[in-house]
Amino acid sequence: MADKPIDGGRRIRALVSTALKPATIVDMKDNSNVATRLDPLAWLDDDLAQLDANSLRRERRVGRRVDAAHIEFDGRKYVNFASNDYLGLADHPRVVAAAEAAAREHGWGAGASPLVTGRHAAHARLEARLAEFMGTEAALVLPTGFAANLGTIAALVGRGDIVFSDALNHASLIDGCRLSRATVSVYDHNNLEELERQLAATPSSMARRRLIVTDSLFSMDGQTPRLAELCDLAERYDAMLLVDEAHALGVVGPNGRGVCEAMGVEGRISARVATLSKALGSSGGFVAGSAKLIEWLANRARSYVFSTAATPASAAAAMAALDVVIAEPQRRLQLHDNLLRLTDALSILGWRLSAVDRSRVGDLQPTLGAIVPVIVGDSRQALDLAAQLAERGLWVPAIRPPTVPVGTARLRISLSCAHTPDLLARLVTALGELAN
Numbered sequence: 151m152a153d154k155p156i157d158g159g160r161r162i163r164a165l166v167s168t169a170l171k172p173a174t175i176v177d178m179k180d181n182s183n184v185a186t187r188l189d190p191l192a193w194l195d196d197d198l199a200q201l202d203a204n205s206l207r208r209e210r211r212v213g214r215r216v217d218a219a220h221i222e223f224d225g226r227k228y229v230n231f232a233s234n235d236y237l238g239l240a241d242h243p244r245v246v247a248a249a250e251a252a253a254r255e256h257g258w259g260a261g262a263s264p265l266v267t268g269r270h271a272a273h274a275r276l277e278a279r280l281a282e283f284m285g286t287e288a289a290l291v292l293p294t295g296f297a298a299n300l301g302t303i304a305a306l307v308g309r310g311d312i313v314f315s316d317a318l319n320h321a322s323l324i325d326g327c328r329l330s331r332a333t334v335s336v337y338d339h340n341n342l343e344e345l346e347r348q349l350a351a352t353p354s355s356m357a358r359r360r361l362i363v364t365d366s367l368f369s370m371d372g373q374t375p376r377l378a379e380l381c382d383l384a385e386r387y388d389a390m391l392l393v394d395e396a397h398a399l400g401v402v403g404p405n406g407r408g409v410c411e412a413m414g415v416e417g418r419i420s421a422r423v424a425t426l427s428k429a430l431g432s433s434g435g436f437v438a439g440s441a442k443l444i445e446w447l448a449n450r451a452r453s454y455v456f457s458t459a460a461t462p463a464s465a466a467a468a469m470a471a472l473d474v475v476i477a478e479p480q481r482r483l484q485l486h487d488n489l490l491r492l493t494d495a496l497s498i499l500g501w502r503l504s505a506v507d508r509s510r511v512g513d514l515q516p517t518l519g520a521i522v523p524v525i526v527g528d529s530r531q532a533l534d535l536a537a538q539l540a541e542r543g544l545w546v547p548a549i550r551p552p553t554v555p556v557g558t559a560r561l562r563i564s565l566s567c568a569h570t571p572d573l574l575a576r577l578v579t580a581l582g583e584l585a586n
């Protein structure tokens with residue numbers, strides 16, 4: 151609605167439609183006149199109230215890291231079951247020292263996008279190291295994992311193409327698909343029979359290029375797709391395959407290269423995306439693949455070309471973290487031990503650890519990573535459980551729609567190798583009490 155001019159600085163209350171409340175009118179002053187107009191953001195009051203009513207409003211707390219297993223909120227210390235710092239590397243002395251040294255060498259900010267002057271030696275070194283670690287010809291570092299997914303998908307497909315996406319893929323994959331302007335075909339979570347039907351129904355004449363995108367370890371479920379069969383389908387139907395290893399890098403696979411390594415399909419993936427912000431304890435994202443893929447992305451991934459490069463210090467920190475991942479495999483082994491210990495105990499207590507309907511998708515791979523969902527169903531109930539755990543000094547987030555499908559609200563437990571048997575036992579005991 152247009153601004154209403156005010157005569158002589160007098161406040162005029164606009165005539166508003168019945169849908170708009172008086173509180174939606176604001177006064178705006180300039181030097182001589184006072185203009186009154188409707189608040190264009192007034193609808194947010196109603197929509198935020200709706201979030202409250204549905205127990206979906208998010209709180210932005212300020213936490214203080216105590217150590218890899220503990221966090222403090224409002225002066226109270228909790229066992230942290232909500233961090234993605236799976237290997238406890240975010241404050242590892244080598245990681246912190248590398249960041250400090252890089253900040254001194256390069257300054258803090260990268261100063262520009264990578265193709266202008268923002269690509270520093272720390273980025274180039276990390277890219278070479280990541281390619282070596284992942285066993286690919288090349289790698290490209292982007293400001294975040296989110297940016298890596300957005301940029302890669304939109305650079306690989308566009309109008310006239312089709313992208314097939316698992317229904318539970320991470321938001322960055324979903325947004326990358328939408329941004330690409332390719333036709334998006336969503337298949338039921340892990341339902342490769344449905345994916346095959348969709349692939350078969352799309353003759354080459356209808357799609358210039360095809361791309362399948364999937365998480366390798368679903369962030370709210372902790373489960374992995376049947377990757378070998380996905381590769382078979384991609385090859386049979388002449389499709390590219392992008393796999394997001396955000397939650398698996400450093401955690402899964404004999405060498406920590408992710409689910410693709412664990413399942414022996416690394417050489418069959420067109421683009422492997424991951425983040426530096428979880429097990430590597432830093433920030434930034436990357437894509438690993440063939441030299442021509444990386445060359446194309448460096449030219450065409452908009453989130454690479456048109457965004458300031460990651461800070462050189464975070465690149466250096468990630469490189470140091472990678473060295474620790476290689477030198478200290480016991481961190482990964484301890485994490486797996488913690489995973490088995492917890493899932494066994496929770497299964498005995500009768501908690502449901504998967505929201506997936508197995509009758510529709512067949513067998514699921516066992517959970518490999520560090521994420522254990524405890525399915526509750528109702529959002530309010532999930533919040534109540536999280537609050538009761540917090541009263542016991544255990545920080546476990548309640549995950550609600552739209553992050554997860556309606557009716558599958560859950561507690562999401564993130565494990566760390568820094569969780570001791572005592573800390574895990576505290577969680578199991580608390581969940582045992584709450585189960586009754």
Ligand SMILES: Cc1ncc(COP(=O)(O)O)c(C=O)c1O
Binds near residue numbers: 296397
């Ligand atoms: C599966 C998945 N992919 C990508 C990302 C994005 O990574 P980043 O936090 O580096 O933007 C996340 C992060 O939360 C994730 O869970």
